[in-house]
Structures are given as structure tokens and as C-alpha cells.
Amino acid sequence: MAKVGITAADARTARPRRVTQQASFDTGLDHARSYAARHGHLAVPRGESRNGYQLGTWLVDKRKRATDGRLPRNRADALNTIDPWWNPPWGxxxxxxxxxxxxxxxxxxxxxxxxxxxxxxxxxxxxxxxxxxxxxxxxxxxxxxxxxxxxxxxxxAARPQQETRRRPRAGASRPRPTTVSSSIDGGLPYARSYAHTHDGLGTAHYDTEHNGFPLGWWLYEQRKRANAHVRRTGQPWPHEHALAALDPWWNPPWRISWQHTYTGLRSALAEDQRPSASQRHWLTTQHTNWHTLHPYQRTLLTAISLNPTNEHLPATHSK
Incomplete structure (x- = not known):
């Protein structure tokens, strides 16, 4: 006993635990049952109390122990009986x-x-x-x-509500769409039409509408879905090929704002227009920071005649 730090004096003054761990768990479990009987679940926020008992804090501790594998099976089963999703894997x-x-x-x-x-x-x-x-x-x-x-x-089958929209006041910002077709097929015809007209999807900004459809917001949602799928499964998004066929860089590994600027500049150069001052500044920045760019960004810039050895920016002169 001395080897584990218990002396004779310690042994003489030892007292039993006032409340056993099981008794403490049973108290929390009673409050959990009471809460679930009223609300139908145990999705209890951290700060929630039940009849003066800090049930939210108690459940946070039990979720952490269960996630770490430190909650005894019988106690986890007791909570599962009350609410099978008391410790959901999605948070x-x-x-x-x-x-x-x-x-x-x-x-x-x-x-x-x-x-x-x-x-x-x-x-x-x-x-x-x-x-x-x-x-x-x-x-x-x-x-x-x-x-x-x-x-x-x-x-x-989810679709946006068909609402009558008022014309915005002069100078008012465009309202954000609150609904959008959830199906890939719901927005794909609009994306296909836009890509055919604009040589890709790179100029579709967040508030872009095409034929009355909120295409920019829809594309934003599809990028979120695609990225979440890759993070969760490590596999390509099942609908990736449908949008990549319209624009290989519809969801680039760099900021989409970079793609917007690049696509706008590429279109201007294709029409033999002089780049604006902001576009010339952007080109200078890309030239200066060439070594930090993604390899595919460099490939795209090379396609418009910008590379690290150029002394002059492409097509910055008037005809």
C-alpha cells in the first residue's frame, strides 16, 4: 500500500465516497428521463438546467466519455433507451x-x-x-x-416557392434567394444554357440569375455539396462530371473569386478589349506571386500568355 502512496495515517482517516459514481449517474439519468418525457429528446444545450440540476453540462460530459470510449456500456445503453440519438455522430x-x-x-x-x-x-x-x-x-x-x-x-423534388417579387428600390441590394432547387437536374438546364452563352460558368457570381433562375446561388450550393461529400467520403461527388463537362473549373481548389476575375479577363482578351485598370493590377499581382499559385492556375494564366518570364503583361495595349 505504501508503494501506491497510502500510509497508515491515510488508511485510518479514509472515508467512503459520499456519493458513488453510480448514484451520481442515476441522479443525472432521472433528470434526463424527466426532460425527455416533456420534450421527446435529449438534444439538451450545455447551459440547460432541469429543476436546478445542470443537465446540459452532465450530458456534455457523458457524450465526451462515450466518444472517448470511457462511458460504461450499461450507462450508454441507459441513455440510448431514452433517446437513441442522445450522442449523434453529426453533432x-x-x-x-x-x-x-x-x-x-x-x-x-x-x-x-x-x-x-x-x-x-x-x-x-x-x-x-x-x-x-x-x-x-x-x-x-x-x-x-x-x-x-x-x-x-x-x-x-424540392423546389423554390413561386413568389411574386417586388421591384427593388433604386440602390437597394439584391435580396438573397431563400430557396433553390435541390435537385442537380433542377438547375443543370440553366447551367448548361449559361455555359453555352458565356463559355463556361466562371462569370456566374453569387447573385447571377439566368432566365429567372438564381444560378449563382445554386452553383454555390452545389460547390458546398461537392466539397462536403469529398470531406466525408474521400470520393468524388457523384454529380461532379455533369458540371465539369460544362466547365472543368466550376469548383476550383482555389478561391472562386480568382476564377471570376480570370474568366472575365479571358473573355475581354478574346474580344480584343483592353483590360481595365483593376484587371491589369490583378495580372501584375499574379505575375509577382507566380511561385505561390496552384499549378493549374499557372496553366490557365499561360493560356492567356502570362508566364514568369514575361516582361510585359498580355494584351495591355490598345489596338
Whole structure:
């Protein structure tokens, strides 16, 4: 005993633990049951208390222990019995938002094809985001969405609401679209038409509309889906080829703003126009920072006659 630091004096003054770990867990479990009986879940925020008990903090500790493999199996099972998704692999914020939307929905039938009419704006945006990213969701998340009445078919049929838009005031900024077709097929015809007219998708900015469709915002959402899929699976996004066929650099590994500037400049040069002052400054910056550019960026710049050995910028002279 001395070797582990317990002396005779320590042994004489030793007292049993006032509250055993099991008793402490049982107390938290009772509060968890009470909370779930009222709310139907255990997506409890960190600061939430229940009858003076810090249930949120207690659950944060249990989630961390479960994730680290330090929560005994019988205790994890006890929490799973109350709520199978008490420790969701996709994180608590999604789970909290899901239950908020579920409460706001109040069991009504959701019509994704009509843009989910009748829901509060925040709930509509959240649900349409789930539809847009449906293929990239965890199977457990997809299963939970079925409890709201959203199946794979519903998600892929999601469409924006048909609203009458007022003409914006002079000088007013363009409102951000709140809904967009979630299906790759819903926006692909517009992307194909735009790419044919503009020689690619590189000039489609965030607020670009094409034939009344919010193409820029749709492309932004598709880039998010593609990047999330790669991060989650390590595999190419299944719809990558459809957009890459229209523009190989529709989702470049560098900032999309660089691609916008490059494509605009390339178009100006193709039409034998003199680059603007800002475009000439941009070209100078690329020339100066050539060594920091991605290899494919260098390839694109070489295509418009810019390379590190050039002493003059391409086509900066008037005809």
C-alpha cells in the first residue's frame, strides 16, 4: 500500500465516497428521463438546467466519455433507451435544429415540391438546406427526416416557392434567394444554357440569375455539396462530371473569386478589349506571386500568355 502512496495515517482517516459514481449517474439519468418525457429528446444545450440540476453540462460530459470510449456500456445503453440519438455522430447543433423544426412543424404534411409553404422562414431554410444536401447526410439524419415526412424522393423534388417579387428600390441590394432547387437536374438546364452563352460558368457570381433562375446561388450550393461529400467520403461527388463537362473549373481548389476575375479577363482578351485598370493590377499581382499559385492556375494564366518570364503583361495595349 505504501508503494501506491497510502500510509497508515491515510488508511485510518479514509472515508467512503459520499456519493458513488453510480448514484451520481442515476441522479443525472432521472433528470434526463424527466426532460425527455416533456420534450421527446435529449438534444439538451450545455447551459440547460432541469429543476436546478445542470443537465446540459452532465450530458456534455457523458457524450465526451462515450466518444472517448470511457462511458460504461450499461450507462450508454441507459441513455440510448431514452433517446437513441442522445450522442449523434453529426453533432448536437444539427440535432437541436431538427427538434426545433419538428416542434414548429406540428405534424403538418410538408410539400417540398411547392417550397414547404406554411412553415416559418428559418424552418423552411433549414429544411431546404437538408434537401439540397440530402445525399451527403448521414443515414441516421436521413432516417430522422422521414419522421418529418421527407423521404429521398421528397428531398430531390424540392423546389423554390413561386413568389411574386417586388421591384427593388433604386440602390437597394439584391435580396438573397431563400430557396433553390435541390435537385442537380433542377438547375443543370440553366447551367448548361449559361455555359453555352458565356463559355463556361466562371462569370456566374453569387447573385447571377439566368432566365429567372438564381444560378449563382445554386452553383454555390452545389460547390458546398461537392466539397462536403469529398470531406466525408474521400470520393468524388457523384454529380461532379455533369458540371465539369460544362466547365472543368466550376469548383476550383482555389478561391472562386480568382476564377471570376480570370474568366472575365479571358473573355475581354478574346474580344480584343483592353483590360481595365483593376484587371491589369490583378495580372501584375499574379505575375509577382507566380511561385505561390496552384499549378493549374499557372496553366490557365499561360493560356492567356502570362508566364514568369514575361516582361510585359498580355494584351495591355490598345489596338
Amino acid at each position: 448536437l447543433p444539427w440535432q437541436t435544429a431538427y427538434h426545433t423544426v419538428k416542434a414548429e412543424n406540428r405534424g403538418r404534411t410538408l410539400n417540398t415540391a411547392a417550397g414547404l409553404p406554411g412553415l416559418p422562414p428559418d424552418a423552411t431554410r433549414w429544411l431546404l438546406t437538408q434537401c439540397i444536401n440530402y445525399d451527403d447526410l448521414h443515414p441516421g439524419q436521413q432516417h430522422l427526416l422521414t419522421h418529418l415526412g421527407i423521404t429521398s424522393k421528397d428531398a430531390h
